[in-house]
Amino acid sequence: MTAALAPAVLDAAAWRARRRAHEQRVEGWLIPHLARRRRGEKHPVEDFLFTYYSYRPAQLRRWHPGAGVVLRDADPADFGPDYRLVAAGVALDAAAVRARRADSARWTAALLAATARRPAQLGCFGMHEWAMVYRLSPQEVRHEAWPLRLSPQRTAEVVEERGVRCSHFDAYRFFTAPARPLNVLRPTRETQHDHEQPGCLHANMDLYKWAYKLSPLVPSELVADCFALAREIRELDMRASPYDLSELGYPPVRVETVEGRHEYVLAQRAFAERAGTLRARLLAALADVT
Template structure:
């Protein structure tokens, strides 16, 4: 059962949390995020970038302060003076209370209908990709060669080096040889558009797949590291409808994905304490596939949590 307030649907029987119940949870979340992001924030002040740990904030544009701001998610009413401050935040509205009095003491709740109206069409593509990927088995035969393919031909064109301050473990010629062997053996099968778009022309020619935005839902698969990392984007696009516990779990997965992605890359990251996953060897490929499988399982569990939220806000195309 629902009531409407100024055209917006507000649930009348949600979970109601007193201020002394939800404020400690919000503080615990803030402290957890601050601990996870301390290194990034310190490096940002010092102007010292980190090729592994800073990526999520340079690529996804969701700031540490935004991640630290706790949201209960849909269907939870927050009571107290601290809750009323959220009326100035995007995506919150007054809750009318069980008696329907919007001018009474009430509380504050996520404005699910407002979020749907503002974000629904934008999230349609995200929902299609997440749902299609959830329905597929992971493919584990790429061995992270997308990062190698991105720097194919770097001896002739150094501009393809995305982390130019980090040396290549095998040098330019050795890196090219790994890419070319991978192409011959059918391992160079990147399914992710936002990895493939960084391929130089020489690597594009070696790739049997040409992922594009309009084929993303048809090609994306849960074994892809970048598909798992992008669940963080899907989660924070749903804020404040998505609870912060979900967003933080997606962030932690994305951090772990980035670690494997760069440890298996052609770059020498020993100065950052990262031991390589040597995918140029059979042992390294086996290690990569084992870690990839575990990350894929975590990604599928997150998709199970994301899909009901996406289904609730996506506005069908007309």
């Protein structure tokens, strides 16, 4: 357990300004998504974080100050059932939330710590997305509205030439059946702590998931920071995929070429560095449950 720190006290003007800034930032992502949803449109990049992950748009928009913060002149009913009146204002009952989520928080902390200890592996070249369409017909692929950049035969040849080095279970489980034996690892949910590493795009996207699962213990700004990184990573993920999304404004990263692989690794390394900072912030929030 870490030593208890005196809570930070925010006056009404300060916390309302933070709440307003968070809501405005998030609405820039939510408004286009909700408009597409009303029209029945799908976007393989911009909508992914809303469809793959379980956090609803309204939850992402709602602001929480995080543990150890007292809000002056606030009403606990405006923030949720875990907030209480205290001497200086309103605060999250962090002890109760931590106790309720102790098992999942320990599991998450162990995963984040194990990932942070490993060196980043940067030799996958995004082949996980290619393995998800390996030996499928164009009618069978997941994003069937968008064409493949190469023929199905050439797509399969690229997978076989490059090999697959995926360490992330939640990517591996979407591989086609003939692609799975081509992967150098056989990741499972039970071995997730043994395999995840900080160069993995999907492990770094998942920081968003771990952040929102820790809400309201972590400030909503951290959840939004993780969302913002995941959104950028998803763009690279799909630009390096076998899909042709040029009509949506995403020029391909041609990982089937030497130049494309170099471009991919540079972006992957930069994302790993940014994710490392966010992972450390999440681990700091989990210090009381490890």
